Amino acid sequence: MAGAIEFVDGGTITTPKGFVAGATYAGLKTFAEDKLDLGILFSEAPCNTAGVFTTSTVKSPGVTMDKERLAQGIPMRGLIVNAGIANTCVGEQGYIDAIEMTGLAASKTGVTPEEVLVCSTGVIGVELPMSLIREGVGHIDLDGQGGSDLARAIMTTDTRPKETAVTFELDGRQVHLGGIAKGSGMIHPNMATMLSFIATDAAVEPGFLQSTLSEIADVTYNMLTIDGDSSTNDTVLVMANGVAGNAPVTAGSPDADTFTEALRQVCTHLTRELARDGEGASHLIVVEVAGAANTTDARNGAKTIASSSLVKSAVFGTDPNWGRVLAALGRSRAEVDEDKIDLFINGVCIMEAGKPIPFHRDAVVALMKRPEVTFRLQLHLGDGEATAWGCDLTEEYVIINSAYTT
Amino acid sequence: MAGAIEFVDGGTITTPKGFVAGATYAGLKTFAEDKLDLGILFSEAPCNTAGVFTTSTVKSPGVTMDKERLAQGIPMRGLIVNAGIANTCVGEQGYIDAIEMTGLAASKTGVTPEEVLVCSTGVIGVELPMSLIREGVGHIDLDGQGGSDLARAIMTTDTRPKETAVTFELDGRQVHLGGIAKGSGMIHPNMATMLSFIATDAAVEPGFLQSTLSEIADVTYNMLTIDGDSSTNDTVLVMANGVAGNAPVTAGSPDADTFTEALRQVCTHLTRELARDGEGASHLIVVEVAGAANTTDARNGAKTIASSSLVKSAVFGTDPNWGRVLAALGRSRAEVDEDKIDLFINGVCIMEAGKPIPFHRDAVVALMKRPEVTFRLQLHLGDGEATAWGCDLTEEYVIINSAYTT
Structure with missing residues (x-):
């Protein structure tokens, strides 16, 4: 039976302990006051990480690279994300730029590029202006209150950021799970539409983390779209850094039910927020x-x-x-x-x-x-x-x- | 190799010999000057008839009845059709009304109800006002120029009728093949959207007629919609009365290629017209x-x-x-x-x-x-x-x- 799960007032992806985030305006979106378009999420401790990705046969090189890095099974430390340009359908340069983006985030945070994931969202068929991104990364300040800025940085035609967090107990420790998401068109997800990043300070065994994410994505994010519908860049990532100090959650344990229910509540909340903010939506x-x-x-x-x-x-x-x-x-x-x-x-x-x-x-x-x-x-x-x-x-x-x- | 196929100026479903049609305003659509909403197509000779129907699990009783009648393998003499009300999701009464509609057309034309098919298109969940239909059938005048009226009678949100006909030679005889269609919304076909009726004075063996229609529908009407998409009442019917006197077209004969190509041209023309007249369409x-x-x-x-x-x-x-x-x-x-x-x-x-x-x-x-x-x-x-x-x-x-x- 799942323990009590409570939503955290003002909760976001940096509510879980040990995560910092930040964002800047690098010039990838059309300028407007307070606009952000480039961000980083970073964990002070290595994270077991799981992902689900678009099933489209046309996909961003960032998606391909993230899948390869997760398949290696090594813990991740962070991710870098830009909005405005999808880095899709730009030939070989797309791979080169995706790799460089993880390198920029890795240099800034003192980890290796292989411990960093990358996501992009925006217009297809346009190369990333890497000089703007190089410059932009230098202006990002990472801190424990940066989650809301990151939520804003990933928006494209979204009218508002989507973020939430819950807290609950595992193994006698208070743990947190928080996430952000961006979407837009809901009939067919818009260009590189659906991104969602989730962080938790719980310790979670990687195989269980992946199977639970797949199961929950299937009844939440995957129930937003028509059958088989998927954009070129759709990505959901969950990073678990274990800073809360609980015994790692494994399949079949009582804690597994609690963790799964917490993830379901956060993903359902974000899914509803994505639907509610569908392009032009009034209902x-x-x-x-x-x-x-x-x-x-x-x-x-x-x-x-x-x-x-x-x-x-x-x-x-x-x-x-x-x-x-x-x-x-x-x-x-x-x-x-x-x-x-x-x-x-x-x-x-x-x-x-x-x-x-x-x-x-x-x-x-x-x-x-x-x-x-x-x-x-x-x-x-x-x-x-x-x-x-x-x-x-x-x-x-x-x-x-x-x-x-x- | 297919012989020459020529489009007939002003061609419609009564261009083929031996077919008469007519329509009236019975009061099923909101009244407007010159509006028609109930029509009959009738052949002076029995017709080998083929059909393709919606694959939806929610369907009009008219569709169910037409499939049953075609499965009997007896030649058909005509069809009756109304627009404005789909006769779908109205319980048992839907079957009773569908049968009565064929009876009304049969009485008027002196054939048995089992030789008549029925189609309806319009709003779902509303019972047919049978007294208006009984009255309306009495006002229909059937003649060899009635095809264009029938094309107008089946319109719902269509902005214009869709009709065409071709002529070509089979077995040394001049034959004709003409059709009409109605559609509207093209993303998901609208309520009971797609109806198309095709008549030919060629003699065509029934098994070949069905297989050719299925093949051509697959590359024309079925390429208008998203995968698996289909409304509750979608129906395409082809009636071949053999009045032209050619030896019946059978599979594998040279005439088979010519007939298939003629059917393809008529169905392609109607499909393009349906797409062009999609609801609100400008391109x-x-x-x-x-x-x-x-x-x-x-x-x-x-x-x-x-x-x-x-x-x-x-x-x-x-x-x-x-x-x-x-x-x-x-x-x-x-x-x-x-x-x-x-x-x-x-x-x-x-x-x-x-x-x-x-x-x-x-x-x-x-x-x-x-x-x-x-x-x-x-x-x-x-x-x-x-x-x-x-x-x-x-x-x-x-x-x-x-x-x-x-």
């Missing part, structure tokens, strides 16, 4: 599918509904057009018996046993004006359940994305 | 993928690019943001070697061997202002090739779809 959409024949059906159904442009447009217009929800469910190929489906919009039953029930349209429209619209489907076929998150499709989305490079 | 998008490792990769790549909201938004903004094209290609999981990819936008090479080549942004922006924007990718890996069609994503799309039922 967070939550789709819960229960009673599916199996988990795969539940996942596919929930994701297909959450990513349907018609459902998203209807939510924008606060139009209780539930036919589109059912059409998306059917399109997902989830097994259904139409005569058994119940559908709730923000808790109000719109359809019972497959038939629309009379409702006051005005009342449902009023419910849908809330910033969060939840569709809950009960299929009454089995035990499969899943939750997906998305946002509505607005005119603002089109305006943002019709002139991204110009 | 037709054509994506050609060549040199893929195999056909599946080419198809997945082309469809993923054509359905990418980011690509679609960029085309709307005439933004030569080719990074999004590559990101979508990678996301499709098509095998790629980044260092081999060539990309052309409207014939202008934007990337060669995986590297962006300097281009005059203004020139490409000017090219993209054309009503048709073609992305051509040469992957240099194999012989796989495919073409997909789509349209841009505009603010108008969101406006249309945010208030469809209200």
Whole structure:
């Protein structure tokens, strides 16, 4: 059973002990007051580190390099990240620049380049202006309050930083787990969209850390997007430095459940924040599918509904057009018996046993004006359940994305 | 080798001999001058008939009934179709109404209900007002010039009817093949979106007719949408009445190639018209993928690019943001070697061997202002090739779809 997990007021990625961070404006994004676009996260102690990455066949050399470094199994010390330029589709130079970025961070912090990871996000097909990055790294001040600056530095079309942290007990020690994330377009993740970095001062066995991250990413970040959808740079990293002094968490231990639950809560929080801040979004959409024949059906159904442009447009217009929800469910190929489906919009039953029930349209429209619209489907076929998150499709989305490079 | 195939000026579904059609305004759509919403197609001779249908697990009872009737293998005489209401998700009453609709058309034309098919398109979850339909059927005048009225009667958010016909020779006889179609939203087909009906006065063996339709639908209508995407009512029907008097076309004959090519040309024409008239669309998008490792990769790549909201938004903004094209290609999981990819936008090479080549942004922006924007990718890996069609994503799309039922 998981112990008590509490969110930390103002928590961020440097809430866990032994982590420092900092960021600067290096000139990669269009200038604006207080803008940041280059940052470093560093741990005073070596970190067991796990990652999940884009499945796209077109990917940033940074992603390829990070996967190689994690595969070596050596502890990591930090990461360097830039926003504004994705360092993708630029040929051999991309690898050279990715390696140099880790070298710059390593020199600054006194570790080897092989102990540093790199991430980039932004426009594809543009080479990194390395002279600006070299200059910028020199201006980064690393400290224990730097997490929020790092959260701001990774933003692209995000309207606000996403950061959180929790605290809980493991092995009689108070430990912390904090993370940051950036996203933007939610239909198809925008150029190099989804980055999330998580730090913990808990000691965690590396194999368990990786399997837990993969499991949790599957029910959080991977439920933000349509099936198989992934950008060129998507990366989630978890670094565990063990500064809290607990006995390392291993698979199957009681602490494993607590740690997994803490990671789930942080990733769910960040996922919801990513959905809520989808480009142009005015509503967070939550789709819960229960009673599916199996988990795969539940996942596919929930994701297909959450990513349907018609459902998203209807939510924008606060139009209780539930036919589109059912059409998306059917399109997902989830097994259904139409005569058994119940559908709730923000808790109000719109359809019972497959038939629309009379409702006051005005009342449902009023419910849908809330910033969060939840569709809950009960299929009454089995035990499969899943939750997906998305946002509505607005005119603002089109305006943002019709002139991204110009 | 296929013989000469010529498009017929003003051609439509009643261009083939022996077909009559007609339509009326029955009151299923919001009234407007000259609006039509209920129609019948009828053949003076029995027709070998083939169909392809939605793969959605939530489907209209009309689709289920049509599949059952075609499975019996008896020739068909006609079809009845309404727009405005999809007759989907209305429980048992949906089946009863679908059967009654075929009965009404059968009584009017003097055939049995089992020789008639039915299609509906429009809003889901609303029962058909059968009294309006009974009344409406009485007002339909069937004649050999009625095809264009039928094309208008099946429109929902379409801004114009889609119809065409070709003529060619088979077995020394002049034959005709004509069709109509309706669509609308192209990201995810709108409620009960895609209907297409095709008639021919050629005699065609039924097994060959079905296999040819399936093959052609796969490279035309099925290349309009994202992978697996399908609405509750999607239906394509081909009726061949043999009035032209040719020896029936069978698989493997020279006539088979000619017939297949004629069907391909008509379906391609209608597919392009559907894409061009996508909801709110200002550009037709054509994506050609060549040199893929195999056909599946080419198809997945082309469809993923054509359905990418980011690509679609960029085309709307005439933004030569080719990074999004590559990101979508990678996301499709098509095998790629980044260092081999060539990309052309409207014939202008934007990337060669995986590297962006300097281009005059203004020139490409000017090219993209054309009503048709073609992305051509040469992957240099194999012989796989495919073409997909789509349209841009505009603010108008969101406006249309945010208030469809209200």
